[in-house]
Amino acid sequence: MTQAELILQPGVRPEDTASLRKQPSLISRLARSRSALIGAFVVLLLIGVAASASIITPYSPIDQHFVLQLQPPSLAHPLGTDEFGRDILSRVIFGSRWALLVGLLADGIALVLGVLLGLLSGFYGGWVDGVIGWFTDVTLAFPYLLLAMIIVALLGPSIVNAMIAMGVVYTPKYTRLVRGTVLSLREIEFVQAARAVGVSPVRMIMRHILPNCIAPIIVMATLAIGWAIVETAGLSFLGLGAQPPTPEWGAMLSSGRTYMLSAWWIATFPGLAILLTVIGFNLLGDGLRDVLDPYLRNR
Amino acid sequence: MIKYALRRILQMIPVLIGVSLLVFFGMHVIPGDVAQLLLGDKSTPDSLARLRQQLGLDQPVYVQYIKFLFEAAKGDFGLSLRTRQPAWTEVWQALPMTVELSSFALFISVAVGIPVGVIAATRQYSLFDSLSMVGVLIGVSMPIFWTGLILMMIFGGTLGWFPIGGILDDSITLQRITGFHLLDALWTRNPQAFGSVLQHLVLPALALGSIPMATVARMTRSTMLEVMRQDYVRTARAKGLQEQLVLVRHALRNTLIPIVTVIGLELGVLLSGAVLTETVFALPGLGRLAITSLLSRDYSVVQAIVMVSALIIVVINLVVDLLYVYLDPRIRYT
Numbered sequence: 001m002t003q004a005e006l007i008l009q010p011g012v013r014p015e016d017t018a019s020l021r022k023q024p025s026l027i028s029r030l031a032r033s034r035s036a037l038i039g040a041f042v043v044l045l046l047i048g049v050a051a052s053a054s055i056i057t058p059y060s061p062i063d064q065h066f067v068l069q070l071q072p073p074s075l076a077h078p079l080g081t082d083e084f085g086r087d088i089l090s091r092v093i094f095g096s097r098w099a100l101l102v103g104l105l106a107d108g109i110a111l112v113l114g115v116l117l118g119l120l121s122g123f124y125g126g127w128v129d130g131v132i133g134w135f136t137d138v139t140l141a142f143p144y145l146l147l148a149m150i151i152v153a154l155l156g157p158s159i160v161n162a163m164i165a166m167g168v169v170y171t172p173k174y175t176r177l178v179r180g181t182v183l184s185l186r187e188i189e190f191v192q193a194a195r196a197v198g199v200s201p202v203r204m205i206m207r208h209i210l211p212n213c214i215a216p217i218i219v220m221a222t223l224a225i226g227w228a229i230v231e232t233a234g235l236s237f238l239g240l241g242a243q244p245p246t247p248e249w250g251a252m253l254s255s256g257r258t259y260m261l262s263a264w265w266i267a268t269f270p271g272l273a274i275l276l277t278v279i280g281f282n283l284l285g286d287g288l289r290d291v292l293d294p295y296l297r298n299r
Numbered sequence: 300m301i302k303y304a305l306r307r308i309l310q311m312i313p314v315l316i317g318v319s320l321l322v323f324f325g326m327h328v329i330p331g332d333v334a335q336l337l338l339g340d341k342s343t344p345d346s347l348a349r350l351r352q353q354l355g356l357d358q359p360v361y362v363q364y365i366k367f368l369f370e371a372a373k374g375d376f377g378l379s380l381r382t383r384q385p386a387w388t389e390v391w392q393a394l395p396m397t398v399e400l401s402s403f404a405l406f407i408s409v410a411v412g413i414p415v416g417v418i419a420a421t422r423q424y425s426l427f428d429s430l431s432m433v434g435v436l437i438g439v440s441m442p443i444f445w446t447g448l449i450l451m452m453i454f455g456g457t458l459g460w461f462p463i464g465g466i467l468d469d470s471i472t473l474q475r476i477t478g479f480h481l482l483d484a485l486w487t488r489n490p491q492a493f494g495s496v497l498q499h500l501v502l503p504a505l506a507l508g509s510i511p512m513a514t515v516a517r518m519t520r521s522t523m524l525e526v527m528r529q530d531y532v533r534t535a536r537a538k539g540l541q542e543q544l545v546l547v548r549h550a551l552r553n554t555l556i557p558i559v560t561v562i563g564l565e566l567g568v569l570l571s572g573a574v575l576t577e578t579v580f581a582l583p584g585l586g587r588l589a590i591t592s593l594l595s596r597d598y599s600v601v602q603a604i605v606m607v608s609a610l611i612i613v614v615i616n617l618v619v620d621l622l623y624v625y626l627d628p629r630i631r632y633t
Contacts, residue, residue, distance in 0.1 A: 090328060134317060137373050138318055138320075141314050141612050142609060145571030145572075146608060147571070150325055154325055181339060226440065230442045238574070240593075253442075267445070271449070272443035275437070279436060283436070291356070
C-alpha cells in the first residue's frame with residue numbers, strides 16, 4: 001500500500017501517518033539495500049586499491065625480469081609472473097587505476113553528450129528531435145563494438161582513444177533515456193506553469209527538468225561504468241586499446257591468452273579483477289535503481 | 300499490420316543511409332591513399348593517377364558517396380586490399396559462421412535462461428532463486444573474451460572434452476553448399492562432420508551466450524513474478540487448473556513479449572560479442588574478418604561488414620516488433 005493510499009484509508013488518524021511524511025534519506029535507504037552495500041564496498045575497495053597502488057604493490061608493474069618468467073603463484077609472487085617475469089599482482093593492482101579512469105572518462109563523455117542531446121531532443125521536439133533521433137537510430141544500428149573499433153581505427157589505437165570511442169558508443173543510451181523522461185515531464189503541470197509564467201528555456205531545463213531526470217541518470221551512470229570497463233578491456237584485448245607494457249586488464253588478458261593452457265594465472269587474475277569490478281558497479285547500480293524506483297524493489 | 304510493416308521498412312532507409320554516410324566519410328577521414336595501398340611499393344605517379352581515375356577517387360567526395368551508395372545497393376563494395384577478392388565475397392563467406400554461432404548462442408541462452416527464470420520465479424527467495432540470481436549477476440558481469448578463455452582452459456585444455464579452436468577437425472572434409480557448416484553437414488548426410496562442427500561450436504556459443512542467457516533469465520523471472528500476481532492467473536488457479544498448465548498456458552505466454560524484446564536488444568551484444576568470441580576461438584566469421592580488416596586497413600571490407608551488420612540489426616528489430624503482434628493479439632499497429 002502506498003503512503004497516499006494509507007492516508008486515504010478510513011479510520012487512519014493524521015498522527016498515524018506522521019512518520020510517513022518524512023521519507024528517509026537516499027543514503028539511509030541505500031544502507032538498507034544489501035546489493036547496494038556490497039556494490040559500494042567493492043567500488044570503494046577498487047578506489048582504495050587504485051589510490052594506494054604505488055604503496056601496496058610489492059614490485060614494479062613494468063620492469064621485466066626474464067629469470068622470473070612464467071612463475072606460478074607463490075609466496076613471493078602471490079598471483080605468479082608473466083612471460084616477461086613481471087609480477088601479476090602488481091600489474092593487476094595498477095590495472096585498477098586504468099579501469100577506474102576508463103570507466104569514469106568513457107562514462108563521463110557519454111553522460112555529458114547523451115544528457116545534453118536527450119534534453120534538447122525531448123524539450124524542443126520538432127526538427128531538433130528528428131535530427132537527434134535519426135543520429136541515435138543510426139548509431140544504434142551499428143554493433144557497438146564494431147562502431148568503437150572503427151572510431152579507434154580512425155583516431156589510432158590507444159587507451160585514450162578507446163575511452164573516447166566507448167563514450168561515443170554509449171551516448172545514445174543516455175540520449176534515449178533522458179529524452180523519454182523529458183517527454184513525460186514536459187506534460188506535467190509544474191513545467192507547463194513555468195512555461196506559462198515565461199521562464200526561459202535554459203532555466204526551465206536546468207532548474208525544472210534536469211533535476212527530475214537525475215535519478216535514472218545516476219542509475220545508468222553507475223551501471224555504464226562497469227560496461228565501459230568491460231568493453232574497453234575488450235578493445236585492448238583486440239589490440240585497439242591499451243598498448244604494451246601498460247598494465248591494463250584487457251591487454252594483460254590478451255597477452256596471457258597465448259599461455260592459457262601452460263600458465264593459466266596470467267589471464268585468469270586480470271579477468272577476475274574485471275569480473276569483481278563489474279559486479280561491484282552492477283550491484284551498486286541495481287541497488288540504486290531499487291531505491292530510486294520503488295516499483296522494481298524486491299525483484 | 301501490413302501498412303505498419305511497410306512504414307517500418309521505409310523508416311529503415313534513412314537509418315541505413317545514415318550508416319552509409321558515417322562509414323563512407325569515416326573511411327575517408329582515415330589517413331592513407333587507397334590507390335597507394337592497392338598498388339603498394341610498385342606504384343608510380345602515372346599508375347597512381349590512372350588507378351585514382353579508374354576508382355573515381357579524382358571526383359568530388361559527394362559524387363564518390365553517391366556512387367558508393369548505388370554500388371553498395373548492388374552489393375559491390377570494391378576489392379579487398381588484402382586478398383584482392385571482391386569485399387562482398389569476403390563478407391558473404393564469413394557471414395554464415397557468425398550467423399551459425401550467434402544462433403546457437405541465442406538458442407542456448409533461451410533454452411537455459413527461460414527455465415531458470417521460470418523456476419526462480421515460482422520458488423522466489425528459495426536457494427535455487429538466490430543461486431540463479433548470483434549466477435545471473437556473474438553472467439552479465441563476465442567479459443565474453445575471458446569467459447571464452449576460461450571455458451577453453453577447463454573444458455578444452457584440462458578436461459579435453461571440446462576442441463579449443465576452429466570449426467572442423469582437420470581429418471574431416473565437408474562439402475560447402477550453403478556456407479553454414481551444420482546445414483552443409485546435414486545436407487550432404489555427413490554425421491561425422493555434423494558432430495565435429497557441433498563439438499567445435501559448444502564452447503564459443505556458451506561464451507557468447509553467457510550474457511544473453513543471464514539477461515533472459517533475469518527478465519523471465521521478473522516478468523513471471525509480475526504475471527503470477529495477475530487476476531487471470533488467480534482465476535486459472537481458482538478454477539482448479541493444474542499448476543503446470545497455469546504456468547505454461549497463462550503465465551509463460553505473457554512473459555514472452557519482454558523476453559522477445561530482450562532477445563532483440565541482445566542481438567547487438569551477440570554481433571559485438573562475436574568479434575571477441577571468434578578471435579578467442581579462431582573462428583572464420585564476420586567478427587574476426589572485421590578486426591583483421593580494420594588492423595590491415597582493408598576499408599572496403601570494413602564498409603561491407605558495417606552495412607551488412609546494420610541491415611541485420613534493423614531487420615531483426617522490425618521482426619521483433621512484428622512478433623509482438625503475434626504474441627499479444629491486444630497489440631495492433633496502425
